Amino acid sequence: xxxxxxxxxxxxxxEPAQAARGxxxxxxxxxxxxGMAGVSEPVAAIMRAQALDDGGTAQASMFGGGHxxxxxxxxxxxxxxHALDYDDTHFAHIGHLSVGVLPAVMAAAPKDGLAALEAACxxxxxxxxxxxxxxxxxxxxxxxxxATAGAxxxxxxxxxxxxxxxxxxAHAFGLAATKAAGLKSQFxxxxxxxxxxxxxxxxxxxxxxxxxxxxxxxxxxxxPQGFGPTHAxxxxxxxxxxxxxxxxxxxxxxxxxxxxxxxxxxxxxxxxLKAEAEAVKAITITTHPRWxxxxxxxxxxTGLGAKFSYAHVAGMVLHGWNTADIASFSDACAQDAALVxxxxxxxxxxxxxxxxxxxxxxxxxxxxxxxEGHHDLMAAQDPDQKWQALRRKGAALVGEHEAQxxxxxxxxxxxxxDALSELMQMEPFRSGPV
Amino acid sequence: xxxxxxxxxxxxxxEPAQAARGxxxxxxxxxxxxGMAGVSEPVAAIMRAQALDDGGTAQASMFGGGHxxxxxxxxxxxxxxHALDYDDTHFAHIGHLSVGVLPAVMAAAPKDGLAALEAACxxxxxxxxxxxxxxxxxxxxxxxxxATAGAxxxxxxxxxxxxxxxxxxAHAFGLAATKAAGLKSQFxxxxxxxxxxxxxxxxxxxxxxxxxxxxxxxxxxxxPQGFGPTHAxxxxxxxxxxxxxxxxxxxxxxxxxxxxxxxxxxxxxxxxLKAEAEAVKAITITTHPRWxxxxxxxxxxTGLGAKFSYAHVAGMVLHGWNTADIASFSDACAQDAALVxxxxxxxxxxxxxxxxxxxxxxxxxxxxxxxEGHHDLMAAQDPDQKWQALRRKGAALVGEHEAQxxxxxxxxxxxxxDALSELMQMEPFRSGPV
Numbered sequence: 001x002x003x004x005x006x007x008x009x010x011x012x013x014x015e016p017a018q019a020a021r022g023x024x025x026x027x028x029x030x031x032x033x034x035g036m037a038g039v040s041e042p043v044a045a046i047m048r049a050q051a052l053d054d055g056g057t058a059q060a061s062m063f064g065g066g067h068x069x070x071x072x073x074x075x076x077x078x079x080x081x082h083a084l085d086y087d088d089t090h091f092a093h094i095g096h097l098s099v100g101v102l103p104a105v106m107a108a109a110p111k112d113g114l115a116a117l118e119a120a121c122x123x124x125x126x127x128x129x130x131x132x133x134x135x136x137x138x139x140x141x142x143x144x145x146x147a148t149a150g151a152x153x154x155x156x157x158x159x160x161x162x163x164x165x166x167x168x169x170a171h172a173f174g175l176a177a178t179k180a181a182g183l184k185s186q187f188x189x190x191x192x193x194x195x196x197x198x199x200x201x202x203x204x205x206x207x208x209x210x211x212x213x214x215x216x217x218x219x220x221x222x223x224p225q226g227f228g229p230t231h232a233x234x235x236x237x238x239x240x241x242x243x244x245x246x247x248x249x250x251x252x253x254x255x256x257x258x259x260x261x262x263x264x265x266x267x268x269x270x271x272x273l274k275a276e277a278e279a280v281k282a283i284t285i286t287t288h289p290r291w292x293x294x295x296x297x298x299x300x301x302t303g304l305g306a307k308f309s310y311a312h313v314a315g316m317v318l319h320g321w322n323t324a325d326i327a328s329f330s331d332a333c334a335q336d337a338a339l340v341x342x343x344x345x346x347x348x349x350x351x352x353x354x355x356x357x358x359x360x361x362x363x364x365x366x367x368x369x370x371x372e373g374h375h376d377l378m379a380a381q382d383p384d385q386k387w388q389a390l391r392r393k394g395a396a397l398v399g400e401h402e403a404q405x406x407x408x409x410x411x412x413x414x415x416x417x418d419a420l421s422e423l424m425q426m427e428p429f430r431s432g433p434v
Numbered sequence: 435x436x437x438x439x440x441x442x443x444x445x446x447x448x449e450p451a452q453a454a455r456g457x458x459x460x461x462x463x464x465x466x467x468x469g470m471a472g473v474s475e476p477v478a479a480i481m482r483a484q485a486l487d488d489g490g491t492a493q494a495s496m497f498g499g500g501h502x503x504x505x506x507x508x509x510x511x512x513x514x515x516h517a518l519d520y521d522d523t524h525f526a527h528i529g530h531l532s533v534g535v536l537p538a539v540m541a542a543a544p545k546d547g548l549a550a551l552e553a554a555c556x557x558x559x560x561x562x563x564x565x566x567x568x569x570x571x572x573x574x575x576x577x578x579x580x581a582t583a584g585a586x587x588x589x590x591x592x593x594x595x596x597x598x599x600x601x602x603x604a605h606a607f608g609l610a611a612t613k614a615a616g617l618k619s620q621f622x623x624x625x626x627x628x629x630x631x632x633x634x635x636x637x638x639x640x641x642x643x644x645x646x647x648x649x650x651x652x653x654x655x656x657x658p659q660g661f662g663p664t665h666a667x668x669x670x671x672x673x674x675x676x677x678x679x680x681x682x683x684x685x686x687x688x689x690x691x692x693x694x695x696x697x698x699x700x701x702x703x704x705x706x707l708k709a710e711a712e713a714v715k716a717i718t719i720t721t722h723p724r725w726x727x728x729x730x731x732x733x734x735x736t737g738l739g740a741k742f743s744y745a746h747v748a749g750m751v752l753h754g755w756n757t758a759d760i761a762s763f764s765d766a767c768a769q770d771a772a773l774v775x776x777x778x779x780x781x782x783x784x785x786x787x788x789x790x791x792x793x794x795x796x797x798x799x800x801x802x803x804x805x806e807g808h809h810d811l812m813a814a815q816d817p818d819q820k821w822q823a824l825r826r827k828g829a830a831l832v833g834e835h836e837a838q839x840x841x842x843x844x845x846x847x848x849x850x851x852d853a854l855s856e857l858m859q860m861e862p863f864r865s866g867p868v
Contacts, residue, residue, distance in 0.1 A: 046646045050639075054503040056490030069488040142659030147612075178581075178625050179632060181615035185659040191612050191650040198613060205484075212480045216625040225576030225619040232664075 003222045003240070004173060007126065008166035010244050011156045016121035020247040022383065024121050027088050029409045030254050030390055031098035032420060035081035036405075037326065037397035039064035039428040043190040044080045047197070051076045060107040061424040070107040074154070074204045077103035077424070078197030082146070084326060085192070086397075089261065090124075090252045091357075093131030093149060094139045097124050097252055100150025100199035101157050106420065107204055108161045113414030119160040123203070124249035127153025130221075132248070135234030139184070143231055147182020147195035152221065154203020162211050170218035172210035176202055177220030177227040253377060256389045257323040258396075259307035262291035265359035266310060269373035270317045277318040277338070279365050282345050285310050286360040289350035296348055299340075303329040314361075315342035324389075325396035401426055437656045437674070438607060441560065442600035444678050445590045450555035454681040456817065458555050461522050463843045464688050464824055465532035466854060469515035470839075471760065471831035473498035473862040477624040478514045481631070485510045494541040495858040504541040508588070508638045511537035511858070512631030516580070518760060519626075520831075523695070524558075524686045525791075527565030527583060528573045531558050531686055534584025534633035535591050540854065541638055542595045547848030553594040557637070558683035561587025564655075566682070569668030573618070577665055581616020581629035586655065588637020596645050604652035606644035610636055611654030611661040687811060690823045691757040692830075693741035696725035699793035700744060703807035704751045711752040711772070713799050716779050719744050720794040723784035730782055733774075737763040748795075749776035758823075759830035835860055 016024075038044055048064055051072040058067030063080045067073075081087055082099040090097050101123035110116035131149035139145055155176045159169045179202050182195035210216075222228050228235055257267050266285050287310070295308040306312045306329050313323065319338060321328050333339065354360070357377040364370055395402045401423060408419035450458075472478055482498055485506040492501030497514045501507075515521055516533040524531050535557035544550035565583035573579055589610040593603045613636050616629035644650070656662050662669055691701050700719050721744070729742040740746045741763050753772060755762050767773065788794070791811040798804055829836045835857060842853035 043648070046643060046648050049646060050642060054490045054493075054505060056488045056503065059488075069490065071488060142664040144612075174620075174623070175625060175628070178578075178617045178620045178629060179615055181613055183612045183654065183659060183661065183664060185651050185654055185657060185664075186608070186612045189608070189650050190648050191609060191654070194609070194648075195612060208484060209480060212483060214477070214480050214624050214628075216623050217619050220617065220619055220625070223619060225617060227617065230576040230617060230619075230666075 004170045004218050005166070006240065006243060007156070007173060007221075008169035011122055011126065011160050011169045012164070012166050014122050014125070014244050016118050017247050020121045020250050021117050023250045023252060024117050024124065025409050025415065026254060026386065026390055027098050027124070027252060028102060028117070028120065028415055029394060029405060030088055031081055031102045032405055032409075032423060033394040033397040034084055034087045035063040035077055036401065036423065036426060037086075037428060038080040038083040041080070041083035043083050043193055046190070047076045047079045047194075060109055061421045063424050064428065065425045070109065070208075071201055071204045074103045074107040074200035075197040077106065078200035079193045082193035082196035086255055086258055086326065088252050088254045090128055090131070090249070092248065092251060093128040093145055094136065095131055095145035095149060096196060097127055097150070097153070097249065099196035100146055101127055101153045101203070103197070103200035104154035104203035105157050105161065107200070108158045110161050110417060113411070113417050115161065116417060117414055119157045121247065121249060122160050123153040123157025124252070125243075125247060126156035128248045129239045129243065132239035133233065133236050134228060134231070135236050137234040138232050141232035142184050144182040144184045144186070144195050147199045148180050148231065150196065150199030151176050151180035151202035154200050155206045156203075158203045158207035159210065162207055164207065164211055167218075168210045171214060171216045172206045174216030174218050174220030175206040175209060175214060177217070179206060180227060254390060256393055258326040258329055259313055259323065260295040262287070262295040263310060263313050265357060265375045265377050266361060267313065267317055267323055268375035268377070269359050269361045270314060273361070273363055273371045273373050275318055275363050275365065275371065277315065277342060279367065280318060280345060280363055281366050282347065282364040283314055284347045284349060284362040285314065286349045286351045286354065288354045288356045288358065289352055290356055292348065292350055299343065300334050301331070302334050303331050306334040310348045311343035311346040312339060314346050315339040318342070322392075322396060324393040438604045438652050439600070440674065440677060441590070441607060441655075442603035445556055445560065445594050445603045446598070446600050448556050448559075448678050450552050451681050454555045454684050455551050457684045457686060458551050458558065459843050459849065460688060460820065460824060461532050461558070461686060462536060462551070462554065462849055463828060463839060464522055465515055465536045466839055466843075466857060467828040467831040468518055468521045469497040469511055470835065470857065470860060471520075471862060472514040472517040475514070475517035477517050477627055480624070481510045481513045481628075494543050495855045497858050498862065499859045504543065504642075505635055505638045508537045508541040508634035509631040511540065512634035513627045516627035516630035520689055520692055520760065522686050522688050524562055524565070524683070526682065526685060527562040527579055528570065529565055529579035529583060530630060531561055531584070531587070531683065533630035534580055535561055535587045535637070537631070537634035538588035538637035539591050539595065541634070542592045544595050544851060547845070547851050549595065550851060551848055553591045555681070555683060556594050557587040557591025558686070559681060560590035562682045563673045563677065566673035567667065567670050568662060568665070569670050571668040572666050575666035576618050578616040578618045578620070578629050581633045582614050582661075582665065584630065584633030585610050585614035585636035588634050589640045590637075592637045592641035593644065596641055598641065598645055601652075602644045605648060605650045606640045608650030608652050608654030609640040609643060609648060611651070613640060614661060688824060690827055692760040692763055693747055693757065694729040696721070696729040697744060697747050699791060699809045699811050700795060701747065701751055701757055702809035702811070703793050703795045704748060707795070707797055707805045707807050709752055709797050709799065709805065711749065711776060713801065714752060714779060714797055715800050716781065716798040717748055718781045718783060718796040719748065720783045720785050720788065722788045722790045722792065723786055724790055726782065726784055733777065734768050735765070736768050737765050740768040744782045745777035745780040746773060748780050749773040752776070756826075756830055758827040761830075
């Protein structure tokens with residue numbers, strides 16, 4: 001039981017690096033904004049109604065208001081915060097980190113902001129490394145790392161918050177091994193966001209049962225017929241290198257635009273060129289070939305279609321539309337005459353030499369020299385600039401509550417948990433089309 | 435979506451045969467006795483404490499007392515009723531039926547006893563056929579049909595009770611596809627009974643969400659990257675032959691002795707021979723070779739060991755011990771001088787020509803001719819005799835409450851649900867060693 005012991009020791013003793021905590025504050029802010037805005041989604045009403053009908057001890061806040069037992073809050077908030085699919089992504093983990101781990105952390109009702117932040121870092125790190133350890137083979141087989149690896153991350157976070165000893169952590173993991181579940185074949189349905197909720201719920205339940213003395217198989221993750229072996233896991237042992245020293249969770253990406261991830265590098269490359277749409281004669285966008293089958297719709301006529309269109313989104317950027325705002329991607333936007341006309345100026349070219357996270361743009365102007373831009377989403381970003389971009393997204397998602405949200409995560413040492421809990425209770429701000 | 439549609443139609447419209455309902459009354463009695471006795475197990479205290487701490491709307495009874503939301507009752511009662519591993523088994527399904535399906539049925543708080551019985555039959559049938567459809571490959575890969583196929587059975591039963599239309603049933607199944615989970619690597623730990631609880635909980639949650647309008651992937655069970663394809667399912671389509679006409683659930687077996695299933699045919703073959711232990715010179719037991727590595731401990735010295743010993747159990751039968759009583763299998767029994775001495779008279783022989791459910795016994799007496807016996811657990815049994823045997827087990831498990839339990843399932847047309855709910859609230863009778 002080497003792996004189980006290593007993870008248990010990490011969960012019980014790890015001290016997240018300062019940089020990891022800084023990233024976590026961004027993820028916490030971003031996750032809160034996604035959750036507060038997600039309350040308007042139909043799946044939110046369903047999950048909230050079930051939890052409210054069940055009722056129970058008021059242990060934790062739900063997005064949209066109401067206090068329910070921790071388990072229920074984790075399930076509901078995980079689902080709601082993933083409903084817009086606008087939350088963070090970790091490409092190596094192959095999934096979304098916040099929506100599995102943070103609902104569990106908040107539901108466990110931590111008293112101390114710093115402890116919550118550290119537990120969240122530990123949960124993110126475990127989720128990331130379990131995701132890497134399961135590998136692409138697990139994902140290709142049909143499993144959804146957000147749900148599966150996320151369940152172990154959530155379990156780690158809650159186990160840390162509850163102060164479980166190493167033996168109890170191992171039993172919590174063993175229990176998560178028989179409960180963790182989530183399939184990619186739910187994509188496109190309410191089942192996708194619920195997969196995130198299931199991960200968060202699993203963490204709360206398994207850590208709680210282990211604290212009560214539940215005896216499971218401590219090798220349930222990687223032992224014979226454990227979770228990895230039974231779920232097409234690749235068992236990439238390199239995934240565990242440097243555990244406790246290197247914080248791989250710090251590579252998490254935050255989505256800054258309310259459209260397909262394949263378009264984000266293009267938006268970032270275009271924005272600093274500061275061209276007026278009328279001054280543009282033609283645009284050439286160069287991207288990784290993979291995206292041509294994903295987000296290169298030439299003439300979308302719905303808001304959903306616009307989220308998958310280089311030609312349309314390039315026009316939105318140059319016409320000053322706020323691509324961080326979900327409400328921007330409306331049917332009206334897709335049918336806007338100026339944007340529709342502008343699409344003819346856009347040419348999309350594939351280049352295998354680019355990373356999937358990279359894009360180049362070239363603007364031919366009616367007047368003056370060509371302007372060129374380039375962006376790689378993985379490039380190191382100045383923290384202040386990153387916060388500015390996140391806050392633009394936050395403002396688009398939660399409107400008047402943004403300043404309070406920013407304040408709550410930007411206290412000197414640790415997040416203000418009471419303020420976050422209060423923000424969860426807010427009525428949703430967003431009222432535009434989705 | 436042929437399979438999804440066929441199942442949905444079955445769940446919405448099936449009319450269980452009279453014989454199926456008769457078997458179900460036996461399973462209901464047997465499950466209640468296992469649950470009422472299981473309350474003494476350590477895992478019961480843990481699960482009950484978690485549910486009571488969470489609290490919530492008093493929708494359903496827990497074994498051992500207390501009313502909690504349906505979801506929690508299903509989880510707790512599924513776990514408790516499987517804790518003794520004394521509940522029913524369906525060999526073709528490769529798992530236990532009652533403990534996944536019946537906690538969900540009872541938790542859904544049906545008003546009408548006949549409707550509950552019919553929903554239970556439908557849940558059993560779906561669990562059985564999903565188990566067959568997943569096949570032995572699913573089990574060998576490490577999955578626990580009790581949990582996985584059981585989750586679909588529980589979903590079917592609650593969907594029927596709630597009167598979902600066929601479309602809603604398909605969404606409930608799609609949702610169960612992403613939530614169902616349970617590994618065999620939990621065997622020997624508290625995780626094994628919890629797998630049954632997870633199945634029951636899954637049924638309550640998924641049917642309830644579907645009733646509230648949750649949209650899932652209606653082909654989540656068998657479609658691309660659905661539950662079967664991702665979980666080593668064999669996709670044995672013959673499993674669905676005659677759905678609605680043939681009730682395969684009626685093949686369910688009830689465990690009548692509190693020891694390894696491999697010993698049961700031997701006990702049944704020995705009992706009618708009515709020999710006194712002192713009159714016996716030697717016994718020859720002939721059994722399927724598979725059991726020789728499972729339950730042929732020659733000299734056990736613990737109660738647990740005695741449960742896996744032909745030599746010891748044969749002596750128990752002839753010395754008048756009650757093999758239906760869990761308390762019989764104590765360390766004191768394993769060390770009983772008369773029984774230990776008797777073991778030398780027992781010889782165990784393998785015969786590939788026997789079924790796994792079959793045994794032959796030959797008694798050489800000090801005086802008089804050899805007596806021979808034979809039993810096959812799969813042989814048709816007279817219902818009255820079956821009930822008598824079940825009631826001996828019930829009396830051993832629930833003591834003074836047995837008459838009330840018998841009364842509650844033996845009303846003319848349907849079980850008395852209020853009486854069953856009241857029985858669940860009873861303090862456990864059993865106090866002997868396990």
